[in-house]
Amino acid sequence: MGTVSELCVSSFQTFLCPAVKPLEEAPVPDDLTPEEQQELENIRRRKQELLEDIQRLKNEIAEVTSEIENLGSTEERKNMQRNKQVAMGRKKFNMDPKKGIQFLIENDLLKNTSDDIAQFLYKGEGLNKTAIGDYLGERDDFNIKVLQAFVELHEFTDLNLVQALRQFLWSFRLPGEAQKIDRMMETFAQRYCHCNPGVFQSTDTCYILSFAIIMLNTSLHNPNVKDKPTVERFISMNRGINDGGDLPEDLLRNLYESIKNEPFKIPEDDGNDLTHTFFNPDREGWLLKLGGRVKTWKRRWFILTDNCLYYFEYTTDKEPRGIIPLENLSIKEVEDKKPNCFELFIPDSKDQVIKACKTEADGRVVEGNHTFYRISAPTAEEKEEWMKSIKAAISRDPFYEMLAARKKKVSSMKRH
Numbered sequence: 001m002g003t004v005s006e007l008c009v010s011s012f013q014t015f016l017c018p019a020v021k022p023l024e025e026a027p028v029p030d031d032l033t034p035e036e037q038q039e040l041e042n043i044r045r046r047k048q049e050l051l052e053d054i055q056r057l058k059n060e061i062a063e064v065t066s067e068i069e070n071l072g073s074t075e076e077r078k079n080m081q082r083n084k085q086v087a088m089g090r091k092k093f094n095m096d097p098k099k100g101i102q103f104l105i106e107n108d109l110l111k112n113t114s115d116d117i118a119q120f121l122y123k124g125e126g127l128n129k130t131a132i133g134d135y136l137g138e139r140d141d142f143n144i145k146v147l148q149a150f151v152e153l154h155e156f157t158d159l160n161l162v163q164a165l166r167q168f169l170w171s172f173r174l175p176g177e178a179q180k181i182d183r184m185m186e187t188f189a190q191r192y193c194h195c196n197p198g199v200f201q202s203t204d205t206c207y208i209l210s211f212a213i214i215m216l217n218t219s220l221h222n223p224n225v226k227d228k229p230t231v232e233r234f235i236s237m238n239r240g241i242n243d244g245g246d247l248p249e250d251l252l253r254n255l256y257e258s259i260k261n262e263p264f265k266i267p268e269d270d271g272n273d274l275t276h277t278f279f280n281p282d283r284e285g286w287l288l289k290l291g292g293r294v295k296t297w298k299r300r301w302f303i304l305t306d307n308c309l310y311y312f313e314y315t316t317d318k319e320p321r322g323i324i325p326l327e328n329l330s331i332k333e334v335e336d337k338k339p340n341c342f343e344l345f346i347p348d349s350k351d352q353v354i355k356a357c358k359t360e361a362d363g364r365v366v367e368g369n370h371t372f373y374r375i376s377a378p379t380a381e382e383k384e385e386w387m388k389s390i391k392a393a394i395s396r397d398p399f400y401e402m403l404a405a406r407k408k409k410v411s412s413m414k415r416h
Contacts, residue, residue, distance in 0.1 A: 137180025
């Protein structure tokens with residue numbers, strides 16, 4: 001048995017020219033009239049022409065056969081090349097979302113439309129959930145359109161708010177920046193209210209309650225939170241958020257029980273296994289770090305959470321390269337050849353090594369040897385944000401400020 005194309009060609013050849021063999025010319029009889037001789041010549045000529053036509057057809061069949069075989073191998077090569085480029089694009093996206101998207105568009109692997117990019121992120125095949133959240137949270141007009149298209153791919157109809165949040169927050173990982181979180185949760189609230197008209201008086205109500213649920217999840221399931229909120233306290237803190245009215249107690253009790261019985265599942269494919277008990281870090285992003293013994297600058301992915309600063313070589317690493325507990329440390333702005341620098345240090349103890357640890361190239365975890373950590377941010381604005389976040393790391397909850405601001409907005413609108 002051969003391939004389908006070989007069998008088709010073989011059948012075609014047998015049908016058109018079964019065992020074509022040149023025939024020996026018979027001698028011309030002597031008793032033919034001139035007219036008969038002319039007719040015989042015509043027959044022989046037509047026979048020769050037919051044989052030549054058959055040979056040409058056989059040649060054409062051979063060419064088609066070759067083209068079919070080459071077509072198969074060419075398509076296979078094209079698919080292999082495409083798959084390699086897609087894999088490369090995903091890797092680039094996980095390292096730098098904007099550059100990854102640009103690479104995929106330039107190689108015709110992705111259309112430069114918000115809908116096509118949203119579909120790519122929603123499927124999420126091989127994509128880092130932190131990188132997806134980082135891209136969706138950008139404030140560019142185009143990124144906002146992608147975010148809207150991404151959220152519209154979620155179907156929240158007939159889901160209660162906790163169920164909808166579980167689905168939404170599993171499709172990416174919320175970034176640490178407050179403005180990004182605000183945009184993403186605002187878009188979520190709009191989509192939920194569109195899918196479930198009449199459940200809430202306004203998207204503000206949905207927005208506020210969504211944050212209240214996220215904070216409840218953190219309070220109930222973070223082992224560092226000792227004072228666990230009761231259902232009565234949860235109901236009390238959400239009074240008046242429904243355009244000045246109260247939400248039904250049964251609704252709030254059901255939401256509370258759902259979170260109490262099953263915490264949010266947080267995507268952990270971004271290598272940040274250390275934060276699985278926390279919903280969201282205080283801050284995260286790329287920074288440059290000055291080495292300890294060898295004074296070279298290296299780019300690292302930093303995550304600030306639970307009074308510790310973790311840094312990774314890549315966002316996809318499963319373990320951090322280093323951990324810096326912030327207890328008893330201070331932070332200050334410093335001048336350096338690198339711009340936008342700040343420094344972590346032990347106050348009143350210039351030469352004391354900071355209590356920290358790092359992973360060596362061979363996998364060994366060793367104590368750090370820094371008497372200070374000097375870090376450079378990409379911009380002056382980011383430097384200020386990082387310094388502010390680190391200073392407040394011990395007590396800051398990234399959701400409280402946004403929740404308070406939205407409640408203030410709702411209250412102000414009600415008065416007017």
